[in-house]
Amino acid sequence: MRCSPRGPITAAVLLLSCPAPATAEPLPRRPPSTGPEKEMLDQAKRLVDQGRIADARDIHLTLWRLTRSASDAFRVGMLSFRLRDYQMAAEFLAIYFDMVGTPDAPKIWVPPGFKESYELARANFAEARRHVGALEVRASEPGAAVLVDGRQVGVSPLKLPVFVAPGPHRVGAQLAGAQVEVQAAVDAGGERTVWLVLRRAGSEAPAAPRASKAADLPGAAPPLSTRGPALRWWTVGALAATSAALGVVGGVSVAEANDAADDRDAAFVRARWEVFRCRPGLPACDAYAEADGRAKTFTALSVGAFIGAGVAAGGAVTAGFLLAPEAKVRVGALGAAPGVALSFSW
Template identity: 30%
Template sequence: MMICRTLAVLLTAATVIAAPETAAAQPAPSQETARGADEVKRADAAYRKGLRLYTDGKYAEAEAELQSAWELNPTYDVAYNLGLTKYQLKKHKEAAQHLSFALRHWPLMKAAAEKRPEAERRLAVSRALVGAVNVVVSVAGAEVLVDGTAVGKTPLEGAVFVDPGEHRVEARLLGYETASQTVSVAKGGTAEVKLALAKSEAQAAAPSGTEAVGGSAAGAGAGAPAAGLAPAAPVEPASPPQPRSWVPVIALGAASVVGLGVGVGMTVASNNASADGRAQADAILKAGGGCPDAPPAYETACSDLRTTASRVDTFGRAATVAYAASGVLAIAAVTYALWPRSGTKASGKIRALPEAHIGYGGFVMQGAW
């Protein structure tokens, strides 16, 4: 039985973002936000088309649509339905991979919980027909390949499912020697693979080569007469401290305020979309309908509800990015304002490099003290 995107996704996204429900001017979405919204929209269209094809028994066509939705927006419900489709096509290795992903990310909502036992049953059947390989690599970020096909980067989220038989597992990372191991896996069995990556010879030789050159130079210097030594570089007198420019502080502070405003605007938009979704869901429930396995009479209403849920998710992500950017800019302004000034030229070698991620940000200071 297939599963549709329901109010669970909408309410989950709305709960994560807490902000006043007051009306505010909403800034135009950024190009990145618009591109993300377009991908979600296309994924939703492919997802719904895949559901219809599955219901009609056209599993090969449904697989292509659901695979497209998965590549654009890999969520638990897409993984669940794609896993069911692979199951019907007897592609049990891929079915197990997608169903296990869906179960790892299954939401704690009553409507979704009703479908979980079905996912567990199908996974158990597929799992009994294939093998599993748990791969652990000593270095994070390494690309893992099974029989020459990339399956992800370390650390892998879960087991890699394979056909019964012998398989070659490799781990590759720039600057390290490739590590590999061949394992044999039976139906329903599990193999453990642990790969230790060692630095390549070029990487390992670089520091020792540098030391060797330095040693030779020192030896030559020790044997040379004192008169032949190159004169030492003079120590330049310290120059008076330069006055601090407050223009960067003002510019960074203003940019931080703008980022905060964008975040508030996106949060308000997300809350508004969440309210719309709750109203749509209430209307469907009052009419005696429901979105899981929705009958034709409720297809339009459920489609609108899914679109609203996508809006909540898109605005929520945009708000998170805006808040993170605002925080990074604020940190930059404070760092510049409080950083001690020095009159020597060595101070010019100190650099502040911004480092921003979703949910947090900061600056990495490089230089000599």
């Protein structure tokens, strides 16, 4: 119905009868802190003022387990960053970002000055990520307990990545008696996706025959790549240093060959003027032979050095490419039995 006022009384009547514009629902807020919670918050603040950051973090961690609020996740993450516990800092700051949203699109009520604290948390999170790796764990069955190095980190599907120290880790899942565990390595600042395939108890096997029973066992999967940053940089660095050294040797040899050629030409001129035919024992002839030998030796040495430098440089580039870390680790099932199969991609 169109509402168009035609007079004062009509306008008043229509104003009361026209529907009011819909107002946006208020964003959810954290319930007011209870007395014990306020005491714990005050105690944590005093500990921070005293420089006892670890003790203050323990209090906020206890509050997080009780309240599951974004503010407690924020404080645990920021205090962990101050303690250089980058793994816990990344974990809780990621939780905080997921709960609070962004300054432009917050998911919950945020206090004044939220944008500044949010940007600081973002900067700390980026720095923490430089020191830890991230595992994106994907399980085939919902509700499976996901474990990393024997510690349960959640239940599938995991909403956020699992932040771990650089290096190899055991990643597994358990559900209704079925379980699977694989090895997955990750570099600092890197990320891996781990696929875990679980079959519920009593599930039927595929009708297609299997080629080999041994292929269904987890041990039959290709071994994880053992390449690491140390091996990569040592190999590339050694080849690059060898290439540079051979290049220097080649340059010095070229200079020596040029000097020897000049000496040889001068000795040849003297020999032509002093004698009609060179024979051993004559100073000019001996000087010519010695200079000619040096020129040939250094010329051959320079050619070999430059060839070796080129080969070493090519080897450094090839090693850097072949030993680069993989971008993905995928885990699947082979046949009907729970198992893993790893595939690597760039």
